[in-house]
Every structure is written in structure tokens, then in C-alpha cells.
Amino acid sequence: MSAPTTTPADVEQIVRAQATASKAASRVLAGLTTDRKNRVLHDAADALLAQTGSILAANAEDVARAELAGTEESLIDRLRLTADRVEGIAAGLRQVAALPDPIGDVIQGKTLPNGMALRQVRVPLGVVGMVYEARPNVTVDAFGIALKSGNSALLRGSSSAASSNAELVRILRDTLTAAGLPADAVQLLPSEDRSSVTHLIRARGLVDVVIPRGGAGLIKAVVENATVPTIETGTGNCHIYIHAAADLDMAEDLVINSKTRRPSVCNTAETVLVDKAIAETALPRLTQVLQSAGVIIHGDEPGMVPATEEDWSDEYLSLDIAVKIVGGLDEAVDHIDRYGTSHTEAIITDDLAAATEFTNRVDAAAVMVNASTAFTDGEQFGFGAEIGISTQKLHARGPMGLPELTSTKWIAWGNGQTRPV
């Protein structure tokens, strides 16, 4: 880490000044046509490609610092940019440009009995704060999604990616300036210490929403201390319930895909609940296929790594899985209610009544019947872009695309109507 160059009081002042400038910029963005926003997104993609050299140079500084600090290779890989990855980031902006613009959509409307014409119109949220970890691509993705939905982006990236993020944001700001738009529509907050996060999440009245993307600890800290509205994302303690009427070949495929496709992401399966009625057949098959895939099994049965409370409550995000035998659908739902994080829950069954009951009773952002938990994803759902996966019930639930970064406004046109007493 670099030595802090600012005092805590400075950080608060800096963050509030940035948020104020972000709010002012958001008022300009709210009035832009779709054509204009799309042009800026393509301009930014062009600028990133043209300046790949300077981006890679800045990134090399971050990577060198991480290597010096002995950071593990998987984290360095997330941090590292290449010419290919920069191309991918630019292509992402063009993809956002191609998406429909939600702003200005009329959601509903009617003429009141007194003749007033009423419509509910989609408008930007205003200032969107993002707190995220090492991947520098998130910096550009968040800018693109925020801009297309008419919002300013106030970005608090990881200090480990400070040089990369600074260079990327410089290029984005130059693009905005060249397009005659306020550069403050995208800003990077100081990342030397946690205090900038604290000031961001308490800038009520300046920041309209903060979306934390990262580990459970970050999300909990943000949600518990924020006075700004937040959207909780990404903690996924996902379960697969293998019902008594499950096709066991399918069960093997789905458990393996849900667990091993990308163990470090939030939609990976962390616990398998096996119905007692089929456990005698299912458990040995499952054990064998999981072990062949290099997955370590935690649980209460012989031959498993003995499970503690954390095995049921926490995400592994690794090639580990917890396995539990349950007495039936009621016990499966109870277990999920108790330990689940309301992200993605799946049932494997050929029984229609069981599938229906599970989807009705389980309280989660996504409930899958005979499908991999890995499908909970904005791209898979066809959103074209994703800002995160909400696990809360208010405002947005599940993968969030452009419409989830908007609010609404009622507009009424009258000709002098007064309301009777």
C-alpha cells in the first residue's frame, strides 16, 4: 500500500466535494438523449483502445506492487490487464451502447376523471456509488452502465488497483470533456483507507444509492453503517435439494456444474440437501462424482469432513461442498430458510407438486427447477449488462441491469384542476 497522503478530515471533505460535483453532473446526464449517450460510450471505447499502452503501463505498476507484497497469483490474475482484456472492456461499452435506454420509458399512464393526464416515467437515480474490489474492468463497466441509465458514477475501487483505475478514469473523464459533458460524471474516490467508504455511504442527500460488490464483510459493513440507500449484492450461500423423485443422472450433472464451473462466484452451490428416501443410492453416487472432480465434502455422514455450523452458514467459494440428509421437502425448505442468503436455490425432481411447492415456498432471488444454480446471471437472463446480483427484496432482486439503476417520476398535465375538499 502507498502511504496515506491525506488526513481523515481531508478525506471527508474530498468525498463530499466529489459527491457534490457528481450530483451536479447527474443533472446534466439526466437530460441527455440516448443518441448522445451512445456516442459517448463509443468514444470511450475508442479512447481506451487508442490508449491501451498507458493503461497497461499503469496496470503494470499495480501488478508489481502486488507481487512485491506477496499477493497470491489468483488475485494478481484478477488485477492484471492485457491488450485482449482492454479490448474486452471496450467491447463491453459498445454492448451497453447497443442496449435499449430505459430512461423516458412510460411505465403506466392514464387520464383521471377530472381530465388530468398522468404518466409514470422512468428517470435516473442520480448518483450511483460503487464499492468494489480488485478487477479494474469494473471501473469501466460501472461507468458505462451508469452513463447509459443517466447516472453519475462515484467509484471506490480497491487500493490494489489504484494506478489502473486512475488511468482508466482519466481516459473516461477526457472523453466526457471532449464530448462537451461534465467530467465529474465519473470520479474515483480516494482508496488509501476505508474512511472514503464511510463518507460515501453517509453522504445522504448527495448520493442516491451505494452498491457494494465484494465479500460478505464489506457488504455487511456498508449495509449496517449506511444512511444512503444501499443494494446488498452477491453473497450466495446457494443450495441444491435432491428430492426423492429426482433423476440421479441429472442430479450428478447439476451438482457438478453448480459447484465446479466457477467455484469462486456467488452463484456456485455450497450445500447439497439429499432426501432421506433416496440417500442410500444417491449419496454414494454423489460422493464419487464430487470426489472425482476434486471437491471436498463436509457433512455429518461417515467419510465426510465433520461439519461445523459455519459449513452450513458460510460460502466456501472453493472446491468444497456441504452435504446433508434431510427428511423431506419441509426440512429442506427450513434448512434453506435458516442458512440461505436468498440468492439462488434449486430443486431437482420429476415431481410436479414438489417442484411447485419448492418454488412457492423458498424465499430467494432465483429458484431453479432442474437447472444449474450458475444461471443466475444478468448475461444469462438476457440483460446484456449486469451491475451485480441483489439479494435484498427492496428495489431490485436478482441480477440488476439498466432498469434497476432507475427510479420513476409521476408527471401530471392539467388545465387548472383543483382538488375538492
Next chain:
Amino acid sequence: MSAPTTTPADVEQIVRAQATASKAASRVLAGLTTDRKNRVLHDAADALLAQTGSILAANAEDVARAELAGTEESLIDRLRLTADRVEGIAAGLRQVAALPDPIGDVIQGKTLPNGMALRQVRVPLGVVGMVYEARPNVTVDAFGIALKSGNSALLRGSSSAASSNAELVRILRDTLTAAGLPADAVQLLPSEDRSSVTHLIRARGLVDVVIPRGGAGLIKAVVENATVPTIETGTGNCHIYIHAAADLDMAEDLVINSKTRRPSVCNTAETVLVDKAIAETALPRLTQVLQSAGVIIHGDEPGMVPATEEDWSDEYLSLDIAVKIVGGLDEAVDHIDRYGTSHTEAIITDDLAAATEFTNRVDAAAVMVNASTAFTDGEQFGFGAEIGISTQKLHARGPMGLPELTSTKWIAWGNGQTRPV
């Protein structure tokens, strides 16, 4: 006030136990058919009518206590129930029964390229906490709206209405029990001191949303200290901008209606911004008509009560209004940005471009053109029932009806789909 019968530690335990029971009850409510919910609403209406005597007796205790405490008559009037008012409360429940049930609505759906059938379905939020002031009718209204949208209601009413609320909730709980449903779907939290509010807004994981209804102080305290998601309601520092191209007869009517119809409610107008271009004609007319209606004018012009910063920033909720001359639309929008609470803002003009620009630029739940601010109201908008008016941008904005008390769930039906790496 009655003497506290519980210690602070007790209150925390009580609130958490009530919230836990509320959560359990909410799982039952989530699975009820519309028919069953409607039957309970009619049962409750019948029970309230049949037990009007005991309701009025309990209410008489509250009223007597308030009179003894020297409470002002307007507050006592809000607290007081009569046979007519009980009839109105019961009729409100039947009206909610007649509304369409939002639960189970399919908001969007599609078949993914791999054959998975995906749909986004409306589901209840779970446990809805309400913090509100004297009117006992809110107790029953909140129960009705929560039940119809499949939610448990955790109610924290005013201690001044403690006896009335206790009797109303007893009747509602008896109705639920008689219908074979969990009585804990509606519960009254202790109201002896503020600590039950604190515990309610920090019962994260048990309570899904808290909606404060009351003065700006209550709402601020709830929003700033909550870890549970909240919906900010009801603070309305509403403006009317009389544009240079306004019809001044219409302006007089709209200002008078917006200010004097019911000065104590949130959609009342608190400031009039008069365009400099017409001030010479408009101001004397406005002054005369406001004074005739008994309204005290605050402002910087001769003959007005000199205005302080609070005159621009706070709600009067009385027969007072602030009047300011502005240089044009830009200055009007800037003033509203600075002092408005994003509730309802109005422009009076015959100029299409000015009307369009005002509706585009002003950031509020409702923007009116040539209509009274008093129209921002769930009943006026045709929602049939209203739980409050949200002035925040996340989740719900403006009057909230049944759909605003719901969340969504993605349900995917597959036949063994796995996601490619």
C-alpha cells in the same frame, strides 16, 4: 403517558420475539390464495362493526388521557373514534378486498435459448414494519394493505392511541385465529418509549422494510439509524412556480387550493415562486387572495413577514406560505433543487417549452403542470389504498399502493440445463 412497565432490555427481547413470530406468520401469508385473503378482510370488517362498542370504550380511555394531558383539540380530533369512523375503517378493509391482488403477477418472462422457462413473479416482502402517529385508523389500514399483499404487519403506533390500537389489534388477531391463520400476522409493538422503534429498525433479517409515517424528525431518526431497509415518506416541502406565461386566474385558484385545502398534509404547497417578469401584476393579486383566505405570507418583499432560512427549507403545515420572486425557470429549478423534499412540485404556465423543461428537470416524486399539488395521493391516482407517499428514489416513489409492498422472485424451470464454462 402510562408508567413504563418494562425495562429497556425487556423491550429489545419483546420486539425481537415479535419480529420472529411475524416472520413465521409471513411464510403462511405468502402462500394464501386471493380468495382466502379477501374473506379474512371481510371477516375483519364484520368483527370491527360488531365490536364497535368495545372499540369506542377503549378509544374513550385514550381521549380522556389526552384531555387530562392538555393535548390540543386538533390532535384529540385525530385520535377520536366514532361509530361513523369505525364504519369508515371497516369499509376501507372491504375496499382493499376489492382491489386486484398483486401477488403472483408475472411481471416478465421468456424462454432462454437453452430451453429454460424463466419468469419474474411478484411475491410479498415478508414483514412490514410501520411506525406512525396518533390516528388509530392507520392500524387497521396497515393491516389490510399488508395482508392483501401477503405481508405480516408489525405496528408501532403512538402511545397516545395505545388503548384503541390494542383493542383494534385484538379484534384483528381474533379474526385471523378464527380463520385458521396465525394471529401473529398482525402485532402491536410496545409504545411506552422510543426504544421499540430502535429495536424494530435494527431487526435486520427479521423485518423486511420499515415505513415511518410522521413528522420530519421521526423519519430522519428512522432513516439514519435503521439497518433494516426503510422507505422515507411524507415530508413535503412543495413549491408552485408561477411562470411568466401563467394564466393568473388559474394561478390564484391553484395556489389557494394547494395551500388551504388541508394545510396539515404533506402535499400542501409551502412556497410560491413568482417569475420576475409578471411579479408586478401577480404579486398584488396573490397577496390579496392569500390574505383573504387567512394565509400569512413570509418573504423578502415589503409587507411580508421577513423570511429566514427555515421559511424556505421547512414545511409550515399551517396557513402560512413563503413567497419568492425568481429570475426565471433556471432560478426556480435551482431553488427547488436546494430546498425541495422531492415530493410534489408544480408549474403554472401556458408555455409548452417551459412546462416540458420543468417536468424534465425537476427531480420529484410528482411534477404537476397547471394542477394542484393536492393531487399527489394514492386515492386520487386510482390506487384504491395508500400506505404512504415515498419521497425516496429506491423501490417506490410517490404514492404507494399494494404493488409497492411487494418484491419479485425469478423462477426458472429446466430439464437438466448446465451452464457451459
